[in-house]
Amino acid sequence: xxxxxxxxxxxxxxxxxxxxxxxxxxxxxxxxxxxxxxxxxxxxxxxxxxxxxxxxxxxxxxxxxxxxxxxxxxxxxxxxxxxxxxxxxxxxxxxxxxxxxxxxxxxxxxxxxxxxxxxxxxxxxxxxxxxxxxxxxxxxxxxxxxxxxxxxxxxxxxxxxxxxxxxxxxxxxxxxxxxxxxxxxxxxxxxxxxxxxxxxxxxxxxxxxxxxxxxxxxxxxxxxxxxxxxxxxxxxxxxxxxxxxxxxxxxxxxxxxxxxxxxxxxxxxxxxxxxxxxxxxxxxxxxxxxxxxxxxxxxxxxxxxxxxxxxxxxxxxxxxxxxxxxxxxxxxxxxxxxxxxxxxxxxxxxxxxxxxxxxxxxxxxxxxxxxxxxxxxxxxxxxxxxxxxxxxxxxxxxxxxxxxxxxx
Ligand SMILES: [Zn+2]
Numbered sequence: 001x002x003x004x005x006x007x008x009x010x011x012x013x014x015x016x017x018x019x020x021x022x023x024x025x026x027x028x029x030x031x032x033x034x035x036x037x038x039x040x041x042x043x044x045x046x047x048x049x050x051x052x053x054x055x056x057x058x059x060x061x062x063x064x065x066x067x068x069x070x071x072x073x074x075x076x077x078x079x080x081x082x083x084x085x086x087x088x089x090x091x092x093x094x095x096x097x098x099x100x101x102x103x104x105x106x107x108x109x110x111x112x113x114x115x116x117x118x119x120x121x122x123x124x125x126x127x128x129x130x131x132x133x134x135x136x137x138x139x140x141x142x143x144x145x146x147x148x149x150x151x152x153x154x155x156x157x158x159x160x161x162x163x164x165x166x167x168x169x170x171x172x173x174x175x176x177x178x179x180x181x182x183x184x185x186x187x188x189x190x191x192x193x194x195x196x197x198x199x200x201x202x203x204x205x206x207x208x209x210x211x212x213x214x215x216x217x218x219x220x221x222x223x224x225x226x227x228x229x230x231x232x233x234x235x236x237x238x239x240x241x242x243x244x245x246x247x248x249x250x251x252x253x254x255x256x257x258x259x260x261x262x263x264x265x266x267x268x269x270x271x272x273x274x275x276x277x278x279x280x281x282x283x284x285x286x287x288x289x290x291x292x293x294x295x296x297x298x299x300x301x302x303x304x305x306x307x308x309x310x311x312x313x314x315x316x317x318x319x320x321x322x323x324x325x326x327x328x329x330x331x332x333x334x335x336x337x338x339x340x341x342x343x344x345x346x347x348x349x350x351x352x353x354x355x356x357x358x359x360x361x362x363x364x365x366x367x368x369x370x371x372x373x374x375x376x377x378x379x380x381x382x383x384x385x386x387x388x389x390x391x392x393x394x395x396x397x398x399x400x401x402x403x404x405x406x407x408x
Pocket of ligand 1: 248260261263266
């Protein structure tokens, strides 16, 4: 069997031009601009007509423009495509258990500015405070900019129809009408996604172009909790109404530690940041001593602190164990691990790989296991989630929505 050609995007039919393909095109144009239609066809292996159909739609919607560039070899100078980077901005919000980050991104997916605040207090009050902070920055520094949408990443189960966080064990949120609260304040379309799903999505936009032909990608997000996101055939697998809960709560030991979800021995209780820190503190904490963060454990490990190294090694074993189960079931081409723990990648990588390799029944031909392409992948993933949703219809951009808001 011959290998698929390198850098070959998945085939799409012109009758099946889904939004996801536009995302892939925009990723390619962003990375390779200026790029001609012919080069896109060559790169993707798609027919010229299919390429033109997608490109024309992108031009019509103002996401891409066409210009001439480079020396002409005689005849008509070739036309090249560029991203219309400043056509509008989007906001990305990543709600984390300890802190929440929001960012302003241009259409190139480049973060222009970001700010963090502690995630604290009752959810409704916290979201009002978050909206205050966003409004302050946007109205003072982006008063002339246009905004298209807001992408929000949140750890928990989300009702996609209503934009409600049904439950988030780690945030301890229940039935929080996230979309309604933010829409009332920000006056923009709000698109909400589970944090591990958002993280998986970040790889479609920020991942290596050489992986553009990867059909199945499993993302394991190691944060306070543990979540997984799955890309199948270039699309995010979101399951049914409540979205995909991921594999963080699959049972490893039914008699194990109590999990944030109320059950015992979930994968999360063995391999999350919290599990790692607790493991470290069980053997090192002095009574009354302060809590440490995962980043501190990693930096101690990088200085060869024995207990920190050991805590991370055990986490790596459990990550490898869980991933090996999923690899057998899902057979992905790429497994990506994201979160602060990847700062200790040189320590954890050989352990994770060894554990996965030792568990094969039939070894896959090729399995890439690598750290995430971006830091804080759930934040970066919220950017293409907002952008992608802007592609669905021609943009109705108002001027800065914050300026027209009536202050009461
Ligand atoms: Zn659980």
